[in-house]
Amino acid sequence: MSAGEFNSWQTVQAEVLRRINSREWRPGEFIPNEAELAVEFGCARATVNRALRALAESGLLDRRRKAGTRVALNPVRKATLAIPVIRYEIEGKGQSYRHTVLSKQRAAPPAGIRARMRTEPGVKLMHLVTLHLADGKPYVFGDRWINTEAVPGIETADLNAQSANEWLVANIPFEGGDFTFSAMTAGPREAEILACKEGEGLFVIERSTWNAAHVITTVRLTFAPGYRMHTEI
Amino acid sequence: MSAGEFNSWQTVQAEVLRRINSREWRPGEFIPNEAELAVEFGCARATVNRALRALAESGLLDRRRKAGTRVALNPVRKATLAIPVIRYEIEGKGQSYRHTVLSKQRAAPPAGIRARMRTEPGVKLMHLVTLHLADGKPYVFGDRWINTEAVPGIETADLNAQSANEWLVANIPFEGGDFTFSAMTAGPREAEILACKEGEGLFVIERSTWNAAHVITTVRLTFAPGYRMHTEI
DNA sequence: CAGATTAATATGTATATACTTATAGTTCAA
DNA sequence: TTGAACTATAAGTATATACATATTAATCTG
Numbered sequence: 242m243s244a245g246e247f248n249s250w251q252t253v254q255a256e257v258l259r260r261i262n263s264r265e266w267r268p269g270e271f272i273p274n275e276a277e278l279a280v281e282f283g284c285a286r287a288t289v290n291r292a293l294r295a296l297a298e299s300g301l302l303d304r305r306r307k308a309g310t311r312v313a314l315n316p317v318r319k320a321t322l323a324i325p326v327i328r329y330e331i332e333g334k335g336q337s338y339r340h341t342v343l344s345k346q347r348a349a350p351p352a353g354i355r356a357r358m359r360t361e362p363g364v365k366l367m368h369l370v371t372l373h374l375a376d377g378k379p380y381v382f383g384d385r386w387i388n389t390e391a392v393p394g395i396e397t398a399d400l401n402a403q404s405a406n407e408w409l410v411a412n413i414p415f416e417g418g419d420f421t422f423s424a425m426t427a428g429p430r431e432a433e434i435l436a437c438k439e440g441e442g443l444f445v446i447e448r449s450t451w452n453a454a455h456v457i458t459t460v461r462l463t464f465a466p467g468y469r470m471h472t473e474i
Numbered sequence: 475m476s477a478g479e480f481n482s483w484q485t486v487q488a489e490v491l492r493r494i495n496s497r498e499w500r501p502g503e504f505i506p507n508e509a510e511l512a513v514e515f516g517c518a519r520a521t522v523n524r525a526l527r528a529l530a531e532s533g534l535l536d537r538r539r540k541a542g543t544r545v546a547l548n549p550v551r552k553a554t555l556a557i558p559v560i561r562y563e564i565e566g567k568g569q570s571y572r573h574t575v576l577s578k579q580r581a582a583p584p585a586g587i588r589a590r591m592r593t594e595p596g597v598k599l600m601h602l603v604t605l606h607l608a609d610g611k612p613y614v615f616g617d618r619w620i621n622t623e624a625v626p627g628i629e630t631a632d633l634n635a636q637s638a639n640e641w642l643v644a645n646i647p648f649e650g651g652d653f654t655f656s657a658m659t660a661g662p663r664e665a666e667i668l669a670c671k672e673g674e675g676l677f678v679i680e681r682s683t684w685n686a687a688h689v690i691t692t693v694r695l696t697f698a699p700g701y702r703m704h705t706e707i
Numbered sequence: 708c709a710g711a712t713t714a715a716t717a718t719g720t721a722t723a724t725a726c727t728t729a730t731a732g733t734t735c736a737a
Numbered sequence: 738t739t740g741a742a743c744t745a746t747a748a749g750t751a752t753a754t755a756c757a758t759a760t761t762a763a764t765c766t767g
Binding site for chain 3 (some may be wrong): 274275276286287290293294304305306307308309310
Binding site (some may be wrong): 519520 | 729730732
């Protein structure tokens with residue numbers, strides 16, 4: 242089985258993939274260690290390491306020091322989906338982009354938001370409701386809370402000129418975020434804002450972003466009917 | 475600025491991140507090349523390469539040969555979301571899992587499906603409708619088409635014992651897939667199958683998977699109200 | 708025999724060196 | 738002035754070597 246020459250990490254990766262797919266190496270099974278594979282493939286261990294590391298990152302292999310490398314039992318397929326800035330998404334489709342601020346005020350958030358923002362009771366946040374339009378038609382509206390303490394400069398920013406999301410992306414570095422995707426049924430408010438019928442199913446993204454010290458912002462994006470989010474693996 | 479010692483790729487990465495976040499290196503701007511950074515950080519070029527490559531993969535840097543490395547202008551944040559096998563997802567919540575096959579037949583698919591499956595007109599596929607239940611309550615139902623030509627053995631598989639998805643994951647290696655997430659409004663059929671009210675908003679995942687030669691399967695998963703898909707970055 | 712100690716081992720990482728490859732920029736020719 | 742040919746450059750990769758680190762397995766103790 243000393244198959245020819247696999248002297249680039251891509252060819253090594255391809256060969257390992259082939260063996261996994263052909264069940265030569267079965268799920269849960271340990272595969273030979275890096276040193277052995279390097280000899281068999283006629284390449285350096287670092288090359289094997291690169292190939293296996295990439296496969297482990299994509300979820301097909303499980304690796305542990307000393308224990309070794311095994312074919313993943315239940316390969317969790319990971320789709321990486323790009324989170325777009327709404328303006329780019331709309332303009333990318335060749336449509337015109339516009340947004341309007343429906344309301345902007347300082348207020349103490351309801352309990353649910355406060356929990357997500359991890360702020361003390363009574364602390365006021367900036368509450369912003371924005372509608373984004375594609376070719377003049379409602380596309381998505383965002384109900385956003387911003388921790389003004391974590392975001393110096395937001396108070397004086399002109400959020401009519403640049404949407405809060407864009408302003409934040411451009412000005413406030415963040416370290417992590419979480420995303421929830423779901424569906425909701427349009428009520429009177431959504432129907433009015435998005436110019437759709439009450440009772441329609443709407444796609445919803447909830448997103449929080451944070452840095453080391455604070456939760457920066459949490460936003461709920463409710464999309465007009467027909468929105469589709471797409472990704473490939 | 476010859477800042478101390480950055481002699482592991484993680485510390486190099488952290489320092490580069492710091493400079494990006496602090497705007498020392500601004501979006502769109504070229505950063506010094508690997509060799510220069512290696513000298514400045516007091517480490518090998520390979521170490522810098524590892525750090526920058528990781529940052530490029532996560533979308534914060536743009537790299538091109540000869541041109542160099544620049545800070546990404548619009549950092550596309552990528553969330554990697556794990557595509558779960560439904561049984562694991564349900565059992566992971568501590569609920570009991572059960573599934574039933576509502577219908578299974580060979581049929582020529584409608585045009586939309588045929589386009590996705592890339593089959594010739596008249597070719598019959600396996601059409602499978604399955605309901606998955608959590609603690610006995612409808613959780614999601616799947617409307618699936620399988621290219622039997624691409625999937626040897628599926629005809630004789632007992633899809634009552636093991637769901638089609640699980641059978642496929644365990645038996646048919648695939649190379650790529652695409653995913654679409656959207657919302658729909660429950661019609662009479664969805665309301666009946668999912669035991670929900672007509673007019674409720676439902677979360678929908680459409681997914682196709684393929685290997686080198688064929689589109690293997692395409693499935694539309696319609697979730698009962700309340701479903702939320704979550705991910706972090 | 709339970710629990711602590713030690714050894715063995717596979718992956719993880721760092722480094723110097725060398726070569727490859729894509730491509731931006733320049734030069735040259737039609 | 739366009740475009741083809743060339744060149745210089747920065748990232749990309751491969752390799753040998755060395756050492757670090759996590760973790761299993763074996764061994765030693767009480």
